[in-house]
Amino acid sequence: MAEVGFARFSAREVAKRIGYSIGTIYNVFGSLDRLVLAVNSRTFVAWAALVRARLDAAGADRVAALVDAYFDFAEANPNVWMAIYDHRLPPNAPFPEDYFRQRAELTGLVEAEIAAILPPAQADGAAALARSLVAMVHGHCLFALNGTFALLGETDARGAALARAREILGSQH
Amino acid sequence: MAEVGFARFSAREVAKRIGYSIGTIYNVFGSLDRLVLAVNSRTFVAWAALVRARLDAAGADRVAALVDAYFDFAEANPNVWMAIYDHRLPPNAPFPEDYFRQRAELTGLVEAEIAAILPPAQADGAAALARSLVAMVHGHCLFALNGTFALLGETDARGAALARAREILGSQH
DNA sequence: ATAAAAATTGGACAGCGCTCATTTTCCATC
């Protein structure tokens, strides 16, 4: 996945590279969808580890640490990062339990930071604000990686995302 | 594309439906990539038309009109809207000229509105701020359509995007 | 009617996700 990206990822190629047959892949994972979900679950684990490390090493500016961790992980691992969002489950297919858990753990890190920043009066809105901030940063990171910003002449996606985050957080009072 | 979405879109099926052979599709478009780009170019035209119509009918709250137009188009045409972002050109492949033009026209509409809202002292940053706001709204809209927000318990993506837009614009002075 | 140009065809190729009857490997028991 890291080498070829989601569009060219194939179960047959995986089988070839690990020295098993295509049939074994399907015995283990059941479908290409679940194989991709397994890959993406591992991506969330690695991503959360990076975020945690950055937060542990961060000084006072924890918002910048979060934004940087988001961008750094995506830029260092563009194919596996984009695979998370390129992959779509068939309608009504549930996410595997451990996929959900790994993903929730990552967003939980952000939520905790936002809750710590917010004035106590707004504490009950921390989860919603955290989701919204993640969506905002994600939009910037996605446009940086998929060429949209390049097409529009934007060169500082990270700086823009951080500026927006500060403006938004500065408005919560 | 509107029926089956990007993942199941196929040149052979297009050929079958319009009563031509697969060979003719390739004579006209050259590759599946360019066929998809042609579809996406048309999507930008339709999207820009909706945005224009909403702005023409809008009252004083033009920011809400823009956010609503973004979400309404995406929600009314999820498959063609997502195809814009699901499709990735091979590295170094240039975008066709008319694809670029249609896309620039749409972002130009946003840019003009932001320039009109901004205090004159910040007028030179209008283009960058417009790109950033589009990325922010896009992140919210994407998470609404791809199930991320549902997974995290968020139900009001549109309201969150509009709230963030107001906070950001209110901070420009 | 004829010839040149343009448009269209569809078989062929390599690769894909997926299934499942068959084979191989493993391991506890004798």
Add this chain to the structure above:
DNA sequence: GATGGAAAATGAGCGCTGTCCAATTTTTAT
């Protein structure tokens, strides 16, 4: 060791895909 049942692994086969291109048909101008 030998044996037999359970577990793991296989890969041919199916219908689908994007892509190419020699052959054919249709259109147009003379």
